[in-house]
Amino acid sequence: MKFASLGSGSEGNALLISTASGADRTTVMLDCGFNIKETERRLQRRGMVPADLSGIVVTHEHQDHVGGVFKFARRHHLPVWLSFGTFHAVRKDCDGVQYRFCRDGEPLSIGHLELIPYTVPHDAREPVQYVVRDGRFKLGVLTDAGQATQHLTQSLSGCDALVLECNHDRGMLANSSYPPSLRSRIGGAYGHLSNDTTADILAALDRSRLKIVVGAHLSQQNNTPELARAALSSVIDGDTARIMIACQEDGFDWISLDALADQAGEDS
Template sequence: MKFASLGSGSEGNALLITAASGTTSTTVMLDCGFTIRETERRLERLGVQAGSLSGVIVTHEHSDHVGGVFKFARRHRIPVWLSYGTYQAARRDADGVEVSLCRDGEAFSIGDLLLLPYTVPHDAREPLQYVASDGARRLGVLTDAGHVTPYLVETLGGCDALLLECNHDLEMLANSTYPPSLRRRIGGKFGHLSNASSTDILRSLDKSRLKTVIGAHLSKQNNTPQLAQAALEEGIGGMAIALRIACQEEGFGWTDVI
């Protein structure tokens, strides 16, 4: 199993996950917050043809995650999976797209991949994040969550690789030019994970199998790659875990789940 990002941040998000078994291979895209043309351009950069995707999975209805989902899926005749609440919030754009509903704790298969949705605290209708598995390895994905919960820590325990939100530095957010209401929303219990929260998550996780952590969804205004990297380093406490930071423009290239 391997994964790659088309881009990660408030201007658009999309993550590719691929698994192979014998002569078959499955690639899905988690979220699509870019235009059709931009999504196709970024897929080409990663060596992926749009028509080869087996599905698009949606975390929630905010535009940087769902903005391009239905137009892209409709053009390339790709099925979409999302929660009932997310569907209700975004259904006006879903005409002509094959839609399947998923819910917290109920795993579903797409080809060679098994996807486990789990609930996170975020200001959306029914937000989900996912753990992907090929039967041997587990990839955990956690972005767009306002605070740490025992449930998400338990769900992400024992993963081999983790994509983890490091949205903002607390001091930079407090001193930013954002209006007070936006600062409260981002830093609130249903907003986004700070560097400090990501450190706490890593400290709490079962890291016995963890080999790779990638910091994601960084704010351009309220964080830096250096601060996010330092937070991840503090969280792993000197363990032999590879650390990387995703960016908005390039995401990151193909990374094996080992």
């Protein structure tokens, strides 16, 4: 399994997840918050073209995650998976798109990948995040949630890799120029995860298999990569897992879990 980001932040999100069985490869795109031309440009930067994709999987209806999904899917004849609640929020955009429903805890198979949706507390109709398996590795993704839940923690435990929202630093948000209502929404129970809340989530997980954790969805106004990295490091300092930080413009390049596993074997 390998994964890469086309971009991560309030201006657009898209995550590629890929695995191969022999010469047959399956690649899905998790969310697409960019327009068609920009998505194609960012795919090319990762050595991909739209025809390489097996489908698009959606977390929720906010525009930085779903803004480009249906136009892109329609243009390139790709199926889309989304929750029933998300569908109701975006149904006017679904014409001409082959869509399928997913729900909490029910695995969906796309080629050689198995994706398991899990519900999260976020201010959307029926938001889900995903754990992805390929028979060997397990990737957990959490990009939009307002607080930790037992269900969320159970879903993300035992992963080989994690992509975790580190949206804001509480102090920077409190002192930002945002109006009080927006600060309240972002920092609330159905908003976005602060660095320290994400660190608490990470500390509660089974990290025995963890090889890498990527801090994602950073606010450009209310966080810094250094603060996000410090929060993650406070939990896994001394562990063998690596830390990376995704950015809005570049996301991050392909991360191969096979390569990390091989390196871990060499290090041991």
